[in-house]
Amino acid sequence: MDYRHELAFGSFLTPASGDPEAVVALAQLSEQRGLDLVTFQDHPYQPAFLDTWTLLSYVAAATVQVTIAPNVANLPLRPPAVLARAAASLDLLSGGRVELGLGAGGFPDAVAAMGGPYRTGGEAVEAFDEAVQVIRAIWDTDTRGGARVRGRHYVVDGAKRGPAPAHRIGLWVGALKPRMLRLTGRVADGWLPSSSYLPPAELAAANAVIDQAAVEAGREPGAVRRLYNLMGTFGAGSGFLQGSAADWAEQLTELAVEEGVSTFILASDDPRSLTVFAEEVAPAVRSAVAAERSGLASRVPLSPKAPADAGGRPFDLVTTPDPGVRLSTELLWDEDERPTGPPVPANRRYRDADLASGARLVAVHDHLRAELEQIRGLVAQVLDGSIDPAAARGAINEMTVRQNSWTLGAYCAAYCRLVATHHTIEDQALFPRLRAADPQLAPVVDRLAYEHEIIHEVLERVDRGLVAVVNTDPSGEQLQRAVDALTDALLSHLSYEERELVEPLARLGILV
Incomplete structure (x- = not known):
């Protein structure tokens, strides 16, 4: 199903602490080559990585128009009220160039080792739901009075609202399992899986869960943008994203018109791959999808x-x-x-x-x-x-x-x-x-x-x-x-x- 969102293309970069200048240079290259989005994984317990939010702020100042986002923010180690203000502040400073990918925390032992809460799968979903309420309450400066969310995991009791972001920041959820997929359909602005964990053949079933949950919550399924982190290699080969730029374009076009994916994010630190993706694959997919949507x-x-x-x-x-x-x-x-x-x-x-x-x-x-x-x-x-x-x-x-x-x-x-x-x-x-x-x-x-x-x-x-x-x-x-x-x-x-x-x-x- 094509939800007819506008297409976007981005990079998914490793925030390697060993060569910070190279990470920033890849972000700038992504913008120079015409990509729409630059994202970084967020693992605060990993000393081989730069702190993602600090990196996002630095990259925002080192670029002009590209959108930036965590892919995805580690919620257990980033308190939602503080994260909401950080995201809004960076959105204001960057001229509306921030989106917010959120994850429930996939490595509970590492989170606990950093002093964060150890949560079971069910507790993580419950806490995530509460966190979304907190973030949106902090951003809601049109409502009078302090923000109040009284949950099991997060309690905000009269916190001052604001600042409001420069634009309506999208909340993109990294979800794989049914409970998180249903939560995505109920409350999220976007769904952000990775092809290494969820191959293309499994997108339709997951989309169906999100769509049903959205309808049950009184929302249109199209209210949830479908994003996809891509892992692949350009060159001779067969299979998903293992061939030429033309092969990639054909496969991604099919995902756009058949599975509703509208944002494709390439996980690569290779400048050549990012360039081919931006300058050859993205234009071809845009043209092909535009033709399909125009109704041949x-x-x-x-x-x-x-x-x-x-x-x-x-x-x-x-x-x-x-x-x-x-x-x-x-x-x-x-x-x-x-x-x-x-x-x-x-x-x-x-x-x-x-x-x-x-x-x-x-x-x-x-x-x-x-x-x-x-x-x-x-x-x-x-x-x-x-x-x-x-x-x-x-x-x-x-x-x-x-x-x-x-x-x-x-x-x-x-x-x-x-x-x-x-x-x-x-x-x-x-x-x-x-x-x-x-x-x-x-x-x-x-x-x-x-x-x-x-x-x-x-x-x-x-x-x-x-x-x-x-x-x-x-x-x-x-x-x-x-x-x-x-x-x-x-x-x-x-x-x-x-x-x-x-x-x-x-x-x-x-x-x-």
Whole structure:
């Protein structure tokens, strides 16, 4: 089941105390390569590890936009009222970049050796439930009076509330067994298992337990984000996450659309693996899931299906036309000079499978169009003063494809990376295959590649406009001009590309 959460990708790093600078460098690399999230395991009783909360605070200061989280915080050694204030404080200091993974404590002997409570499995679940109540009560500054939770394991009697975090911090639960899974469904914002403990084949059964508990508690199952810590190796191999980047993308796409996983976190301290995951796997999964969610069936009619001996049906795939409205007076290119490819063959018949690649291309383009519209709306609201920065962060948290970018600049930068990645894939993989398959398409492909360069230049202008809003152009005129030019160029380009390529993709049997 796809819960249709926005996708996010992150790293799960070892907080090794032997080389602290290397740990921070991996966190910075994760951000530089475009990952959304950096997380660290939390084992306070392990002297080979840095203290996780101290490390999170340091990494927050050493990064700009990436979200940070414990994966997962050891609750028995971190009193919930103190943890709530620590998380809220770091969220405020980092500009809304903190999420809170929580664990009941998987090594009770080690916890007890550190002076913490030794709890049985049942006691750990009970204490966890109480801790969530305490954390949320401390964050609830809208309720008058002190926070009060009178549990068996935690008692908070009139504690002052606050500070409130910069955004609604998600509580992500590391749960494996039925009682914790049911608790996750009742009270949590996210579920965070690891593939080494819970393989993909077991996700469906665990999801069913969470979903049922959520419904019984009066919640929608989709209120619980599904995250997944990944263990795997790039290279030759078979099995789950043991092959190429393309193999990984196919497997993770299936987990997203079939099991509802929306946040994939790679457990690795290898810079190359993190780079491949961020730059090759993540964009491919985003594109494939966007296409699936856009509903290929609605663009490729499957019924009534043409008889097998008829060889399919005439070309009937619906593309998205150019809106024909221009917001900018700039002329970035002459549309009359655009070459055209060969016409659609009159008697050609197309199978459903033939049309799927073109439909996928249109679906990815529609995703880019929707994101562009969201950027325009956000720019308008911020520049006319109708929302303050904190409200803008909240709005971005709800709508961004990258889910965890908390500022206008970070969101736009993330979108620019998404467009650039899409164009890079086309330039390096799709266009050469089209040229080789049909030389008549060469002028069209060359023109599309040229327009990619122009769009990239406009994206750079958007970046410069964002800087100018802060430093030299508080009115935002430079930014608005750049966004208007981007809108005109991108919408025109996407429509031209669909018009010229969707049918050849079907005719030539080229997969996207």
